[in-house]
Amino acid sequence: MTVDIQPHVEALVAALVARDLRVYESAAGQKVDGDYETPVAPYVVLYFDGGVRSSLSLVDDAEESSEHDVEAWSVGKSPRSARSVQSDLLALVGAELTVAGRLVKVRHAFSDRVKPDRDDPRSALWQGRDGLTLTSLKA
Amino acid sequence: MGASAGIRAEAAHLRRAVALVPLEVRAVMRAEGAALKRTLQREASGVEHAPDLPAAITMSSGMKPEPFYEVGPVEGGAGSLALLYYGNSRTGSVLKDPRFALLRQAEQTTAKLTQIVVRLG
Numbered sequence: 001m002t003v004d005i006q007p008h009v010e011a012l013v014a015a016l017v018a019r020d021l022r023v024y025e026s027a028a029g030q031k032v033d034g035d036y037e038t039p040v041a042p043y044v045v046l047y048f049d050g051g052v053r054s055s056l057s058l059v060d061d062a063e064e065s066s067e068h069d070v071e072a073w074s075v076g077k078s079p080r081s082a083r084s085v086q087s088d089l090l091a092l093v094g095a096e097l098t099v100a101g102r103l104v105k106v107r108h109a110f111s112d113r114v115k116p117d118r119d120d121p122r123s124a125l126w127q128g129r130d131g132l133t134l135t136s137l138k139a
Numbered sequence: 140m141g142a143s144a145g146i147r148a149e150a151a152h153l154r155r156a157v158a159l160v161p162l163e164v165r166a167v168m169r170a171e172g173a174a175l176k177r178t179l180q181r182e183a184s185g186v187e188h189a190p191d192l193p194a195a196i197t198m199s200s201g202m203k204p205e206p207f208y209e210v211g212p213v214e215g216g217a218g219s220l221a222l223l224y225y226g227n228s229r230t231g232s233v234l235k236d237p238r239f240a241l242l243r244q245a246e247q248t249t250a251k252l253t254q255i256v257v258r259l260g
Contacts (some may be wrong), residue, residue, distance in 0.1 A: 028229040047231035069239045073228035110238040119227045127228040131236055 005068050008104060008134050009048055011097035012070065016044055019088045028075070041125055042085045043074040068134040069109070082114040082126040089130060103137045106113045156259040163259070164206050167251045172200040172208025175244040179210055182235050189220045206252075211237070 006087050009025065016023045022043040024030050029039040048070055070075045070128055076082030090108065097104040111133030176198040183192045192212060200208040212221050226232030 026231070045228050045231070049235065067243075069235065071226075071231060071236060073231070075228045109242055110236070117227060120229070125228070129228075131239055133239065 005066075005072065006049065007099045007102075008068055008097070008136060011099045011104060012046065012092075012106070012132075012134065015092055015095065015097055016089065018046050019091070021085060021088055025077070028073075039075075042074075042081045044075045044085060044089055045075065047071040047073075064138050066136045068136065070132045072130045072132060073127050074114070074130065075125055076114075077125060079114050082128050085115060086111075086128040086130065089132075093132070097134070099136070100138050101138050105135050107133045107135055109133050160255060160259055161202060163255045164252060165200075165202055168200040168202070168206050168208050171244055171248040171251070172198040172210055174247075175208065175210045175240060178240045178244070179237055182237075182240065183223075186223060186233060189223060189226065192220050192223070195220075208248075211239075214222065 010032070013023050022040070023032060023034050024039060024043060024045045026045075026047060028043070028045050029036050031037060048068060074082050074085035074089055076085055090111070092106045093108040095106050097106065105126065111131075112129040114126050114128035117123050117127050176196060180193040180196050183189070183196060186192060195212045196210065196211055197208045198208060200206075224236060225231040
């Protein structure tokens with residue numbers, strides 16, 4: 001048996017959207033429904049399985065329990081804006097997500113402070129990175 | 140058993156613990172470090188333009204100044220490819236952040252060290 005992590009992805013996105021956050025997945029501007037838009041800060045970009053894009057697998061081998069790592073980038077046009085996004089994101093730590101047949105909890109792994117986007121200084125964006133782990137148990 | 144016999148037994152127990160705890164802790168740190176190294180090597184494999192990165196991930200462990208293990212790419216070698224762990228918000232990182240694996244391993248290490256203390260303490 002395998003655990004499909006797509007419902008976990010959708011549950012985390014829903015929890016963030018409920019906090020009025022704009023959420024992208026797997027790339028800035030990539031909407032959860034697969035459409036693309038020019039990203040407008042502030043927003044969160046989620047990379048499941050800790051950001052590994054080339055070999056992203058949406059299934060896990062564990063049926064009873066599984067853990068899914070998420071790298072989340074909080075982006076804003078100012079340090080304050082990015083920190084506000086990061087704060088809203090981290091408010092989910094300890095929360096339970098609604099996934100049918102599973103008990104899913106959000107755990108904090110690590111946080112990097114908000115810094116300017118040095119890879120593209122012209123963007124004038126600020127970004128912070130957080131690691132979250134979704135622990136998922138069979139209900 | 141009298142009070143003095145009890146004290147002697149306790150002293151003998153502590154002497155045994157003082158002798159055994161460092162040996163067992165050292166073994167745990169070595170094994171846990173090796174496990175973390177294997178995890179990071181597995182996660183670093185398969186990157187087309189960094190085929191040497193897994194082999195560049197090494198581990199050292201020891202007891203001074205306190206029990207430790209240290210795992211990561213060798214500085215200056217293929218380790219310069221450690222930037223693959225960083226990434227940015229637009230594309231994410233190429234490799235999974237090693238802190239995920241470190242935290243999992245640290246939880247296991249703590250549990251094993253606690254077992255030693257409970258058993259010998």
